[in-house]
Amino acid sequence: MKAMLSVIKKEMRLIRSQRMSMALIIIYPLIVISALGLAYGGDIQAVRINVALYIPEEATLGPFDSAKIFSIIEDTNKVNLQRAYSEEQAKDFVRVGASDFALIIKEEKTQTGQIITDLVLDNSNFIVSEMFSPIAKAAIQLTSFEVSSRIIQELWDELLPIKDDLQQELQKIDLYLVDLDDAELKLDSLDLSLQNIDIADLRGTLDSQGETVQAISTVLMQLNSNYDSFKSDIAGTRTSLDNADAKLDSYHAKVSEQIRVAREYRDSLVSYENNLQEIADRPETPPSVRADILVLKEQVTSTRQRMDSSIAELEQIKADIEESKEMIADMRQDIDKIDSLLDSEKQNLDRMNSALGQSTGEISQINSELGSIGETVDEIDGLIDSSKITKQDVSSKMRTSKAMMNSFMSTIGELGQLNPAFLAKPIQAFERNLYEEITALTFITPMALALVLLLTCLLFVTVSVITEKSEGSHLRMRLSSTGPTTLIFGKIVGQMAFAFLVAFLILFIGVIGFGTAMQYNLPEIIAVVALASFSFIAIGLFITNFAKTQATAILSSLIVILPMIFLSGTVLPLQLMSPLLQTVSNFLPLTIANKILLGVLIKGVPISYYLKETAILLVPSIAMIAYTIKRF
Amino acid sequence: MPESVLAATEIHKAYGDQIAVNRVSLSIGKGEILGLLGPNGAGKTTLARVLVGLLDPDFGKMSYFGREASPRQKNVKRQISIVPQEPSFYMTFTVEQNLLFFASIYGLGRSEAREKADYLIKWLKLTGFRHKRAELLSGGYKRLLNIACSLVNDPKLVFLDEPTVGLDPKMRQLLWDKIIELKNQGRTILLTTHYMDEAEKLCDRVALMSDGRISVIESPYRLIEKFGGETILIFKLDKSVDQELIEKVQQAMPGITPRSVQSNLVLPVKQADSTKAIVKISKLVEESGYKILGSIVKEPELEDVFLNITGSAMGV
Incomplete structure (x- = not known):
């Protein structure tokens, strides 16, 4: 127990003996509490958030055009508006952080006429997006309410005068109705007269029938003429066929005779041929004579062959003649049939002629009756004309009333088109995430990377330098012929190598382990990791100018690190802090590193967009390094 | 008097009211071992640090190798070195790694540095410890490594600050031998010590320092003869x-x-x-x-x- 008390006392004395550490121990909680208080001391109700608003030029919301819609939203006093001129531009404002969310009004509307609005939130910081979502929705609701109120008021103002106009029109309509009644009576009387008459139609029909009869008569006369002509042709054809048949018989007989003669001649040739051969075969026949006999035999054989061919041709001719005779017989039968049909049609033609003669007589009778009716119709015409004039007058007046009523209808129609759903909620907002397929873990990766880089770079370099100083190797480096600039920058680059290793590990785990969807622009990733780590290392080196021991160095580092974490927006959104603190925070290295890492790694914002932030990081870093080199 | 390697005139260094070095003047000839002898707190280490460029004097002039110069100039740094009292190297590096690194920051190329490291390791009998981490060496071998690290740049002027403090007699003797070898190599040495026997044995001349002042500079024999009693x-x-x-x-x-x-x-x-x-x-x-x-x-x-x-x- 005594020994433990002794150790306790020793420990306290040890800490007290290190004045710098003592001072830091006292200052440290003050700084942390202050940082926390400042960070958490904001008033969310007073927060005005930045909104990028895109309205198509042609968009309307009830009676309001796009410019009016813009001013209505602005008047809600909940948001700071920034006009975008395309959907993509609005999203880009959110992506680069110029706006907290985007309101994108679509050209298409719902079936009830509500305008469709996308409320695009930057889900890269889900705390911010969760916090701003109610504010954004409140702004939309206020806008909806404002629009509904205005629309209803305007309609109401338009409907009131309509009532007086309608009263006047009703009186006019009563007068029109009286005029119409008079006209109707007149027309009724006419109607009785004309009920059973339809002269025009009759006349038309009669004329049409007369023409038809005439046409038919003409055709019938033509047909009669054709019949006689056909009969004459048929007789002529019959005679021709008989002549042809007789000729064919004559040819048939000749050919048969020719065939008989040719056969006889052929048989002679065959006998002659055999005889020649026999002579040639005799042994006593001299060779020269044999040769001549054989030549002769050849000639006889050739002649015999030609004769065979002629006989075959004559046989073919005979067959053709017989075939022709059969064809003539068929043709005779066809001609007989046609003749019989023509006689039948002639009988029909005679019957039709008789009927036409009767129709012509009836048409003449009807025409004479129509003459007396015509006088009556003329009288009626006069009455109809006067009725027409009356009717035109009434029509004109009715058109005027109609136009008036149309305008009333149009106004009422507009009202009818205003769906109650639209009036109650003219704006239909749909919440969308700017990064659709990305999880919260995706956005945590760059924040984790920034934090780890801050901790490792800052702490490693301070511990490394203090260790060198305590081990004495720092002294040797000071004495060497290598200048402090080279030594310091060599240390920075060496530390940055480990920073890259750490960064690689985190990104590897983020991508493989958590499926972080990253923008793989390797040069920009290298540049941003180098920038962040360079900045943090510079801070660490700066601290080593004032810290003599490792404990002091680490405490000093933590005094820098912890407030930076609270004030950088890592734990709580920047928007909750006072404007002054937000301004300060925007200059903190961790805030800037977070912003650039998130932008380059996840959002795909090119690093060239962050020139200002890069300068804010680099300039103080270079100043701190220059000071460290001077004090080396 | 041999050619002057270091000449310091009226060097003064104070920390507030505390005067550490009070208008000290001395010079060291080429190949000489000058001992700076005095009790703890006499200002020996402060003077050595001023002469090597680790501290800036309040006033005073220094010249190196016959020319007035600052010890912070590159050409001077290349030719001088200090063996600090405390080990001054990377404890987590091996003997070889330490030597190679310190050689490299003196501008030696890779092969040259390796050659130098090999030589120093062999010369200071550190062969068996080449690949051993420095923190694992005993006190005596740490001293040897300290010396080796200070010699990588082949300095012509070496400051040895209390080189044998806390060593056993065997190691002390070894270090003395090495210091003499350094002298035989033609190097000039400024040795601070509070050991009389060390000063007597090693130094060509001894400067007695007390309360920031140098009382006398003379060879040990002459000092004893004149002032020994x-x-x-x-x-x-x-x-x-x-x-x-x-x-x-x-x-x-x-x-x-x-x-x-x-x-x-x-x-x-x-x-x-x-x-x-x-x-x-x-x-x-x-x-x-x-x-x-x-x-x-x-x-x-x-x-x-x-x-x-x-x-x-x-x-x-």
Whole structure:
């Protein structure tokens, strides 16, 4: 127990003996509490958030055009508006952080006429997006309410005068109705007269029938003429066929005779041929004579062959003649049939002629009756004309009333088109995430990377330098012929190598382990990791100018690190802090590193967009390094 | 006087009211070992740090290798080095890694650095520890490594700050041998120490420093001769020394003041006369009926010189 008390006392004395550490121990909680208080001391109700608003030029919301819609939203006093001129531009404002969310009004509307609005939130910081979502929705609701109120008021103002106009029109309509009644009576009387008459139609029909009869008569006369002509042709054809048949018989007989003669001649040739051969075969026949006999035999054989061919041709001719005779017989039968049909049609033609003669007589009778009716119709015409004039007058007046009523209808129609759903909620907002397929873990990766880089770079370099100083190797480096600039920058680059290793590990785990969807622009990733780590290392080196021991160095580092974490927006959104603190925070290295890492790694914002932030990081870093080199 | 390697004139360094180095002037010749001897807090280390460029003097001039220059100039840095009192290297690196790194920051190329490292490792008998982490070395070998790290740039002027503090005799001797070898290689050495024997053994000249000032710069022999005082002879006798013997000794050697301390006869004599005095007194004592059981001859040392010059002992 005594020994433990002794150790306790020793420990306290040890800490007290290190004045710098003592001072830091006292200052440290003050700084942390202050940082926390400042960070958490904001008033969310007073927060005005930045909104990028895109309205198509042609968009309307009830009676309001796009410019009016813009001013209505602005008047809600909940948001700071920034006009975008395309959907993509609005999203880009959110992506680069110029706006907290985007309101994108679509050209298409719902079936009830509500305008469709996308409320695009930057889900890269889900705390911010969760916090701003109610504010954004409140702004939309206020806008909806404002629009509904205005629309209803305007309609109401338009409907009131309509009532007086309608009263006047009703009186006019009563007068029109009286005029119409008079006209109707007149027309009724006419109607009785004309009920059973339809002269025009009759006349038309009669004329049409007369023409038809005439046409038919003409055709019938033509047909009669054709019949006689056909009969004459048929007789002529019959005679021709008989002549042809007789000729064919004559040819048939000749050919048969020719065939008989040719056969006889052929048989002679065959006998002659055999005889020649026999002579040639005799042994006593001299060779020269044999040769001549054989030549002769050849000639006889050739002649015999030609004769065979002629006989075959004559046989073919005979067959053709017989075939022709059969064809003539068929043709005779066809001609007989046609003749019989023509006689039948002639009988029909005679019957039709008789009927036409009767129709012509009836048409003449009807025409004479129509003459007396015509006088009556003329009288009626006069009455109809006067009725027409009356009717035109009434029509004109009715058109005027109609136009008036149309305008009333149009106004009422507009009202009818205003769906109650639209009036109650003219704006239909749909919440969308700017990064659709990305999880919260995706956005945590760059924040984790920034934090780890801050901790490792800052702490490693301070511990490394203090260790060198305590081990004495720092002294040797000071004495060497290598200048402090080279030594310091060599240390920075060496530390940055480990920073890259750490960064690689985190990104590897983020991508493989958590499926972080990253923008793989390797040069920009290298540049941003180098920038962040360079900045943090510079801070660490700066601290080593004032810290003599490792404990002091680490405490000093933590005094820098912890407030930076609270004030950088890592734990709580920047928007909750006072404007002054937000301004300060925007200059903190961790805030800037977070912003650039998130932008380059996840959002795909090119690093060239962050020139200002890069300068804010680099300039103080270079100043701190220059000071460290001077004090080396 | 050999060619001057370092000449410091009126070097002054104070920390507030505390004057660490008070208008010190010295010069070191080529190939010389100059010892800076003094007690702890005399300002030796401060002076060495000023001369090597680790501290800026409040005023004073320095010249190196015959030219006025600052020790922070690159061309001067390449030629000078300091072996600090405390180990000054990377504890987590091996012996070889330390040497190669420090060689590289002096601008040596890879092969040259390796050659140098190999030589130093061999020369300082660190061969068996080449691949051992420095933190695992014993105190003595750490000192050797310290020296090796300071020699990578082949300096012409070496500052050794208390090189043998805390070492066992064997290691001390080894270090002394190496320091002498360094001198034999033609290097110039400024050695700060509070060990008299070390200063006597190694230094060509010794500067006595106390309270920030250098009292005298001279060779050890000359310092002892001039400022060392007398040799003390002590005879241990078999019985108490009486007054009669004292008078006889006074008569035999006028000018000396013998005294008795129990049964010891103590005589301060001039160093030059010490041998003669021993013979004479021994004979006289025996003739007086005493038996000499033993004798001690205490020669003057640098400590005595220091005491005589500064009025205080080294340890005070």
